[in-house]
Amino acid sequence: MKKLVTPFRVGLLVIAAGAFFFAFYMFARKGGLSDKDSTAVWAYFRDASGLSAKSRVQIAGIPVGEISSITLEGTRAKVWLKIRRDVELHEDAVLTKRSESLLGDFLLDLNPGTEQAPAMQDNGQIKRVIDSQGMEAIFQSLTQITADIQQVTGALRDVLGGEKGAGSLQRIVENLIHLSESVDDTVRSSGEKLNAILTNFQGVSEDVRGVTRENEAEVTRIIDNIEGITKDVREVLNTVKTVVGSNQGDLKEGVSSLKDTIQKLDRTLGNLEKITEGVRNGDGVVGTLLTDRQLGQKLTDAVSDVSDYATRLTGLQTEVGLQATYLVAQGRSKNSLSLRLIPKPDKYYLLEIIDDPRGLVEVQVVQNNPPASGQPVVQTQKIIKETFKISAQFAKRYYFTTLRFGLIESTGGVGADLHFLDDALTLKMDAFNFSAEELRYPRLRATLRAQAFDHLFVTAGMDDILNAQQRDTATQRLIAGRDFFFGGGLFFTDDDLKALLPSVPAP
Known part of the structure; x- marks a missing residue:
């Protein structure tokens, strides 16, 4: 048995080495x-x-x-x-x-x-x-560079080599030595004179600087006057060149015209001086604006307010919407016209006019005098009137949620919108009619709005979820209770309507 173990181990080692070599070869090949x-x-x-x-x-x-x-x-x-x-x-x-x-x-x-x-x-x-x-x-480039260097060194050898080249170098060196000695002698002999000249020049510059420093304002005024005089002289010369003709008659007429012009200019300058004096003293509207700081500040604040109002108005976006839904239990349609004023992306104001088939329920007290047999003297009657309802809400958005409050269909209410899929899908919840006598619970409505195309949307949901259905006994019209609905609508922005908003009279 021991004789078989050693060959078996050797065989396993050979197989493992062969497998490793084959795997390495396939990896290197691949x-x-x-x-x-x-x-x-x-x-x-x-x-x-x-x-x-x-x-x-x-x-x-x-x-x-x-x-x-x-x-x-x-x-x-x-x-x-x-x-x-x-x-x-x-x-x-x-x-x-x-x-x-x-x-x-x-x-x-x-x-x-x-x-x-x-x-x-x-x-x-x-x-x-x-x-x-x-x-x-690279080596080829180095070879070319070496050949160029050899040519340069050969040319230097031809010029400077031999007795002639050595003599030329010696003369150049001797000339440089003589030149440096001449420069040194000149500097030494003229050093004192140069020092005296520089000292005098320094004293003159200090005197000039002192004079200009003490009379800086006067020097500035003189320079300004000189500039004004040169400008006036240049203008007069141009005028004379233009006025002077090719003969003496033209020159006389030109001089005469120049005198009239100067006189008119003198009168104009006099009038201008009076006007500027009046403005300086605060006379007239312009003078008051320039001298009264409080009035000027008020004018500045008014201009700033007008600019701020114009900026907000130009940034305001208006959106008009139309929506129609069909009420299943009611068997009639409900229509609405909306206007959204959007001053910022995260808030807006909503105004709606709604044509609701439920109408408005009013309670009337009727007194029978004398009453009919078996009837009380005073009776209460519920009358359903078809009228338009109004919604006016303020909305503020936080991340994917929008909170609303205000009037919802002519009653106080609150609402919330949950936005999904980049606002393509919205779940709207409204709660209103908290004090209606015909409702046991407040009117709660859930609406799912989907916008598959630009400016078009579809809606579906349930209205008055918490209350049981109640109908008018005379007309069988639904006045309360759960009702499914579905429909759609469209919306668009209107810049012309935004331009008309400032002209709307305030209440």
Whole structure:
């Protein structure tokens, strides 16, 4: 038995080694990326030397793919790449061939492109390729540089070499020595004079600076006057050139016209001086505005308020809606016209006019005098009137919930809206009619609104959920109780209506 254990162990070791070698060979043959986990792209290279199958493709030094194969098409190399699918490639991607070491190995740097460009599909082409030069090209460039240096050194040798070149260099050096000595003697002999000149110039500049500093305001005024005088002289010269004609008669007429113009200008300046003096003293409306700070502040506040009101008015959005629903138990339709004023995206004001078939229930007291046989003297009667109802609500939105309160169908009430699917689906809950005698519980209504298209919607729900049905004995009209309904409507924005709102008289 012991003789069989050792061969058995050796056989197992051989089988394990063979399986490992086979798995390693299949992995090396297949590559690090499978077709399922990678995107296949290709690019043309003028020079693919140093590249081989399984060469790395990296972004910012991190491997993101490999070369799968290299084929020859015409005079260019077609290189196929496998890039990981989590790398988003775009059609403006860039490939750069870069040397990995001095031994001639190369890799590819990948720039995936910008987000504005379309995404690259499988088997797409990377059109922007940068072929970097190899070591041979670098050595060739160094050889050319060395040859140029040799030519320069040869030319220097021809010029400066030999006895003639040496003599020329010696004369150049002697001339430089004589020049430096001459400059040194000149500076030494003229140093005192230069110091005196600089001292005098410094004293003059200090005196000028002191005068200008003490009379800065006067100097500024003189400069302003000089500018004004030069401007006036320039204008007068231009006028004289224009007025002076080609003969003496034209000159006389021009001078006469110039005198009249100067006189008119003098009178105008006098009038202007009186006006400015009156404005300075606060005379007239303009003077009052310029001198009365309180009035000016009030005018500024009024302009600011008008600007703020105009800004809010231009930002106000108006929405007009029409809705029609069919009441199943009632057997009639209910119509409404709504107006939403939206100053901000998270709040709005709602005004509605509703034509409700339930009408308005009124209680009348009738006194019979004398009463009929078996009837009381005083009787109460409920009368249903067909009339329009009004809703006026204020709504404020918090995240996906909108809260409403105000008048709902001519009675006080509250409501809440739950928004889903980017406001395409809305669940509305309304509670109102808290004090109606014909209702045991407040009127509670649930509405589901779906908006599948722009400006169009459909609705369905149940009205008066908590109360049992009650009908008018004379007309069999439903005046209370549960009733299903369904319908739809449309809405649109109206900028013209927004422009008419400021002209509506306030109560």
